[in-house]
Amino acid sequence: MLIEHINQQLLDLEAAGLRRHRRVGMSPCSPRQRWQDAADLLVFCSNDYLGLANHPVLIDALAEGARLWGVGSGASHLVSGHSQAHAELEAMLARWLGPHIPGAQALLFCSGYMANVALMTALGDHQATILSDKLNHASLIDGALLARAKLQRYPHAQLDALERQLRACTSPVKLIVTDAVFSMDGDVADVPALLQLAEQYDAWLVIDDAHGLGVLGAHGHGSLEHFALCSERLIYMGTLGKAAGVSGAFVAAHPLIIQWLVQRARPYIYTTAMPPALAYVLRHALEIIEGAQGAQRRARLNELVAQLRTGLAALVLQHTGLSLPPSWTPIQPLIVGDNARALALATALQARGIRAPAIRPPTVPVGTARLRLTLSASHTAADVDQLLGALSNILNEEQS
Numbered sequence: 001m002l003i004e005h006i007n008q009q010l011l012d013l014e015a016a017g018l019r020r021h022r023r024v025g026m027s028p029c030s031p032r033q034r035w036q037d038a039a040d041l042l043v044f045c046s047n048d049y050l051g052l053a054n055h056p057v058l059i060d061a062l063a064e065g066a067r068l069w070g071v072g073s074g075a076s077h078l079v080s081g082h083s084q085a086h087a088e089l090e091a092m093l094a095r096w097l098g099p100h101i102p103g104a105q106a107l108l109f110c111s112g113y114m115a116n117v118a119l120m121t122a123l124g125d126h127q128a129t130i131l132s133d134k135l136n137h138a139s140l141i142d143g144a145l146l147a148r149a150k151l152q153r154y155p156h157a158q159l160d161a162l163e164r165q166l167r168a169c170t171s172p173v174k175l176i177v178t179d180a181v182f183s184m185d186g187d188v189a190d191v192p193a194l195l196q197l198a199e200q201y202d203a204w205l206v207i208d209d210a211h212g213l214g215v216l217g218a219h220g221h222g223s224l225e226h227f228a229l230c231s232e233r234l235i236y237m238g239t240l241g242k243a244a245g246v247s248g249a250f251v252a253a254h255p256l257i258i259q260w261l262v263q264r265a266r267p268y269i270y271t272t273a274m275p276p277a278l279a280y281v282l283r284h285a286l287e288i289i290e291g292a293q294g295a296q297r298r299a300r301l302n303e304l305v306a307q308l309r310t311g312l313a314a315l316v317l318q319h320t321g322l323s324l325p326p327s328w329t330p331i332q333p334l335i336v337g338d339n340a341r342a343l344a345l346a347t348a349l350q351a352r353g354i355r356a357p358a359i360r361p362p363t364v365p366v367g368t369a370r371l372r373l374t375l376s377a378s379h380t381a382a383d384v385d386q387l388l389g390a391l392s393n394i395l396n397e398e399q400s
């Protein structure tokens, strides 16, 4: 019965063009990757925004980290898995966020998914209301559903709707929760205005900066650096598997919030600590991000974003049914609406040696299927031209 039930649902997904498949990569993360079922492809879908995932300095640092610390932590942080390598990384992250959250401490997690579930469940108790942007990442949504708090979702980026909810909210603890850079659209939340609302209505502002850390701010310290914000009311979550190129995540916040997470956050307590060798290599990744090399990579990334947007905007004018929402980040969505058309575009690109994923519901709202293009500082201008040329040819053939 279970198997028949599942099989029918899989067939339904297939029929709706929504069934997902994994591809087997045969070479490290880079703009040009080899796959088991295809030759080399030029890829526009990784979150390796600064090209650090396969950086030679970091490969050596990971090997050195393993020589110093072995390959595993052996236990959870509260048992015996917490090491000097973790503590030093947390101290560095606290220094990054300190100018924006006075006295901030940082706490490492194995993934951003776990950090968000931890934050929502440990802070969102029965006294709390979570006010969450409708387009927030799945991990924030799941965490909020698991929490004992009341959950209110506000329409994407509509701060007047959020303000009405805040005004009517009687909970003693109010948590406004938002992605800083929205993961499927690439638009940036109005964090200063959100913080002002938090201050005005005695709320806290939880920022998920998965796509901002490393990319935004003069030193790559993320969206709070970009907006030059400073407040004790900020609770910051950054991930270390995207621009930082490795794996893991952290929360930076008021010391008492961090202490509470250590006591109560189940995704922190009941899991094996990140291998210390990863914490070790991450410190080196952060050094690259905040130094001259990081600044250069961010500058190059911005040039590529401008080049891609100019080209996509021209395609949107020439062809019907396409739209390009405003985004100045390395996440660029070309919305086509229909699931089948998005899939056909992705398939045609693949036939031309380019991988750009069709993102369909339920990852994005129904009717907004899209090609989600992401750029990395290790792409070249010629790579972006190749993508634009291929898209132009495919769209012309679609019309004829």
Ligand SMILES: *Cc1c(COP(=O)(O)O)cnc(C)c1O
Residues within 6 Å of the ligand: 110, 111, 112, 113, 114, 116, 137, 139, 179, 183, 208, 210, 211, 239, 240, 241, 248, 249
């Ligand atoms: C990727 C992502 C996460 C999850 O981070 P992982 O470290 O990959 O688990 C959380 N929030 C947003 C907005 C993301 O894009």
